[in-house]
Amino acid sequence: MSSALQEQAVDFQLEPALLSSVLSILDAYIDPYLGKGLISANCVRKLALDGKRLQMTLVYSYPCQTQYRDTVMAVTNQLAKLDAIDEVECEIDFQPAQTSSVNVAPIPNVKQVVAVASGKGGVGKSTTAVNLALAMAQEGARVGILDADIYGPSIPLMLGLTDFRPVSHDGKTMTAAEAYGVAAQSIGFMLTDDQAAVWRGPMAAGALAQLLNETSWPELDYLFIDMPPGTGDIQLTLSQKVPVSGAVVVTTPQDIALADAKKGITMFNKVNIPVLGIVENMSFHICSECGHKDHPFGTHGGSKIAERYNVPLLGALPLQLDLRESMDKGAPLAVAEPDSEVAGIYREIARKVGAQLALQHSQSQVSISVEDDE
Known part of the structure; x- marks a missing residue:
């Protein structure tokens, strides 16, 4: 049995010759986000035969619920070529890794923390964060979002939560809001429309820590x-006091x-937070009248920076009027128009982010095991 199989508890109840053929077929199916076969990626947990029906359980390390049907169809077509198998009964689950850090205490109830950042304002960072969180939830994950933009909180408006006010049931923690199946917290929930957070950097950083640790997630x-936006006190607080899995x-x-x-990439590298990839916003515009594709802000910028720093280009999103309008209405496009091309791009980015986190965790486990053997 391969070393990959030994890392997870598996239940294989097939006779050796058939098991070998089934494992070979499953490992030949390369997961498009992990870049590994289903066996090498530790996705296959159970194999059993009921008559000529193969019973199989897959467990993914990243959320990809919308892809389950295509995966099952692809492997079933191959497995059905074996004489011993006429049909495949497949159960699929998702189990993310738990982030562990020797320097920073974990956040109660939170497995992975992902920062969505930009070097400057006005590039669509908050729009990306909100739609990415919603897309990840659509892929089957339990998701929350924290608005760390203390000076310009926009999450309440974008999620249609302008009337929400946190309450405390125990005098120690405060409730999070909920919208479209995603938990949310923001300093904006505690300010009126015309109030501003007039704080120096350390005060803003302290507010972030309080929002993060005193919310009942x-x-x-x-x-x-x-x-x-930027590389100031809040970013430093995040790197020092929060177990961030990636950015x-x-x-x-x-x-x-x-x-x-x-x-921004250089800053994350200096504080040892892995950059999971680049999202290029306003990448192109398609004329609604003639369908012509323009690039008002230039071309290939995101791919060039991704190549330079050896990180993935997670996706490129269009400059689109209804994307902006949906955020202003508190009904993000990822949920308002889930069948749209843009919503599909966000789900693709979500799967890539989840897969990058899974690969990062598996690499760190390999590193730890090697050190222990020595």
Whole structure:
């Protein structure tokens, strides 16, 4: 049995010759996000035969619920070529890894923390954070979002939660809001429309820590943090006091935005937070009248910066009027128009983010096991 299989508890009840054929077929199916076969990726947990029906259980390390049907169809077509198998009965589940850090205490009920950041404002970072969180939930994960933009909180408006006010039932923690199946917290829930948080940097950083640690979060697989732009006190507080699993950097193809995005990537590298990838916003515009595709802010900026820093380009999103309008109405496109092309792009990005976190965790486990053997 391969070393990959030994890392997870498996229940294989097939006779050796058939088991070998089934494992070979399953490992030949390369998961498009993990880049590994289903066996090498530790996805296969149970194999049993009931007559000529193969009973199989798959457990994914990243959320990809919308892809289950295609996966099952692809492997079933191959498995059915074996004489011993006429049909396949498949159960699929999702189990994310728990982030562990020797330097920072975990957040109760939260398995993974992902920062969504940008070097400068106005590149669509909050729009990306909200739609990414919603897309991750659509893929089967339990998700929360924290609005860390203390000076310009926008999550309440974007999620249609302008009337929500946190309450405390125990005098120690406060409730989170809920919208479209996603838990949310923001300093904006505690300010009126015309109030501003007039605080110095350390005070804002302290407010972030309080929002994060004193919120009664439900059980979450992923908590997305919508960061303020820049590389100041709040970013440093995040790196020092929060067990961040990775960061997503948002930019536009414009040179000035790319220059600031590079600074953001460099900052995360310095504080040892892995950059999971780049999202390029306002990548192109398609004319609603003639269908012509324009690139008002330049081309290939996101891919060039991703290549330079050896990180994935997670996706490129269009400059689109209804995307902006949906956020202003508190009904993000990911949920308002789930069948739209843009919603599909966000789900693709969500799957890539989840897969990057899973790969990162598996690599760290390999590193730890090697050290222990020595």
